[in-house]
Amino acid sequence: MSDPHPFDTATLLEPLGDGRFRGETSDAYRNLAGPFGGITAALLMKAALDDERRRGDPVSFTVNFCKGIADGPFEVATRLERGGKYVQHWSLRLTQGDEVCTTATLIFGMRNDTLSHQEARMPRAAAPEDCAELETSALMNWVQRYRFRFSEGAPAFSDAPWEELGDSRSVVWVDDRQGRPLDYPGLAAFSDSFFLRLVHMRGALSPMGTVSLTTQFHAPHDEVAAQGAAPLLGVAWTSRVHAHFHDQQMQLWGGDGRLLATGTQIVWFRE
Amino acid sequence: MSDPHPFDTATLLEPLGDGRFRGETSDAYRNLAGPFGGITAALLMKAALDDERRRGDPVSFTVNFCKGIADGPFEVATRLERGGKYVQHWSLRLTQGDEVCTTATLIFGMRNDTLSHQEARMPRAAAPEDCAELETSALMNWVQRYRFRFSEGAPAFSDAPWEELGDSRSVVWVDDRQGRPLDYPGLAAFSDSFFLRLVHMRGALSPMGTVSLTTQFHAPHDEVAAQGAAPLLGVAWTSRVHAHFHDQQMQLWGGDGRLLATGTQIVWFRE
Numbered sequence: 084m085s086d087p088h089p090f091d092t093a094t095l096l097e098p099l100g101d102g103r104f105r106g107e108t109s110d111a112y113r114n115l116a117g118p119f120g121g122i123t124a125a126l127l128m129k130a131a132l133d134d135e136r137r138r139g140d141p142v143s144f145t146v147n148f149c150k151g152i153a154d155g156p157f158e159v160a161t162r163l164e165r166g167g168k169y170v171q172h173w174s175l176r177l178t179q180g181d182e183v184c185t186t187a188t189l190i191f192g193m194r195n196d197t198l199s200h201q202e203a204r205m206p207r208a209a210a211p212e213d214c215a216e217l218e219t220s221a222l223m224n225w226v227q228r229y230r231f232r233f234s235e236g237a238p239a240f241s242d243a244p245w246e247e248l249g250d251s252r253s254v255v256w257v258d259d260r261q262g263r264p265l266d267y268p269g270l271a272a273f274s275d276s277f278f279l280r281l282v283h284m285r286g287a288l289s290p291m292g293t294v295s296l297t298t299q300f301h302a303p304h305d306e307v308a309a310q311g312a313a314p315l316l317g318v319a320w321t322s323r324v325h326a327h328f329h330d331q332q333m334q335l336w337g338g339d340g341r342l343l344a345t346g347t348q349i350v351w352f353r354e
Numbered sequence: 355m356s357d358p359h360p361f362d363t364a365t366l367l368e369p370l371g372d373g374r375f376r377g378e379t380s381d382a383y384r385n386l387a388g389p390f391g392g393i394t395a396a397l398l399m400k401a402a403l404d405d406e407r408r409r410g411d412p413v414s415f416t417v418n419f420c421k422g423i424a425d426g427p428f429e430v431a432t433r434l435e436r437g438g439k440y441v442q443h444w445s446l447r448l449t450q451g452d453e454v455c456t457t458a459t460l461i462f463g464m465r466n467d468t469l470s471h472q473e474a475r476m477p478r479a480a481a482p483e484d485c486a487e488l489e490t491s492a493l494m495n496w497v498q499r500y501r502f503r504f505s506e507g508a509p510a511f512s513d514a515p516w517e518e519l520g521d522s523r524s525v526v527w528v529d530d531r532q533g534r535p536l537d538y539p540g541l542a543a544f545s546d547s548f549f550l551r552l553v554h555m556r557g558a559l560s561p562m563g564t565v566s567l568t569t570q571f572h573a574p575h576d577e578v579a580a581q582g583a584a585p586l587l588g589v590a591w592t593s594r595v596h597a598h599f600h601d602q603q604m605q606l607w608g609g610d611g612r613l614l615a616t617g618t619q620i621v622w623f624r625e
Contacts, residue, residue: 149436165420194597203593326465
């Protein structure tokens, strides 16, 4: 038997009953301080996804990062707020002792055939094998779990003080370095796998962090499964950077040109 | 003394202590079934905004519409999840009896001068006075509280069955018909004032509704106040319509070309 993928270890939850679970932070997905937001999103989603009352596929997911998670154990609490015929609403909460670290709301929808229309257009991008791979070995642990091949807007890190902000847009092929097949928790983590736009725009890591992350899942479960471990094409940009906050918009495209997810996050930064 | 604006009547909350409030639905903002989502968003925001513990300006707001609100009284509960130096996290909940109708998470941020950069560009639009005003008298009550002047993508309602989906994009000047000066609850309501994209694309009202609405506020409070009652320029579009759900992306621009808010919602529809 092969070892479990670090993603599955990091999102492992031990049921404590009454919709409560115990988990533990994982070195493999460590960020600068605390865990990668995408792995926190993934494990919160998993708590609801694995509940026997859950019906349908995730369609919208908002994760609020209230407080950094300290290394060690944490608890997750789930609550089915409302279960209708077409839509289910869940609330989720990650705590350490008396402290709330993360809150989230997650919506599942029953997805059947209807009219279908994709208005967004997949950006032109060089083939993944023609894009240089980002060197990640000196970066945070979570970054090393993925492979980033930029077709456009690769980060150019520099110690020189920035003089003018660069363009925020990136087009990047991203996949799991160990080839983990896509599922919804995996897609939730990919939705937070873009470097924060100011890192690209200033060419430097400086104090900043995601405050809230909203992801919309357009792909029903069969589309997610069909993606397998093939690279996703990610697009990210910002609309406005102002007074300590900026938005970060994103799209995640399947290799076959279907738009799997869209999303937005609000980022706090220090000048 | 003049009568209060119907917006202020509809968002009036009577404090019950311990972060609980009592409100009542308002005919002036009635939608097809239950109240306009924007007025529900506005009153939830107001409950936190008026709390003496609140610090900073709203920066991100997610409202989940779990169940239609019946005509009559309701209760709002607020909870300060985490108050940090730079960011505050609140959870909000609207109930009728034992039923949860709406959940929300709202983030406030302390906003001071930093680098500032607006990458999004305001779309070209005809001047408000050169755009035809949408005839609203036959439509839902809430629509009549506003004035919609489309520069692009006005809805063309038709009883004929639709054959091909139209383009989803609209560019519209929107203002309060009675000239209410802009504040954050007003801006939260404007963020839900776009007709659902499928209404534009099919030219017909059919069963559909917003499931979850996320708005990001880029404008600090002085920018919001400076807008006064002048029309905002709204832009809305969808990325993908598929299997009972579609996203709806939006921007709200001040008359001076500043991007006041961006947002996204997920919409359920029946074929």
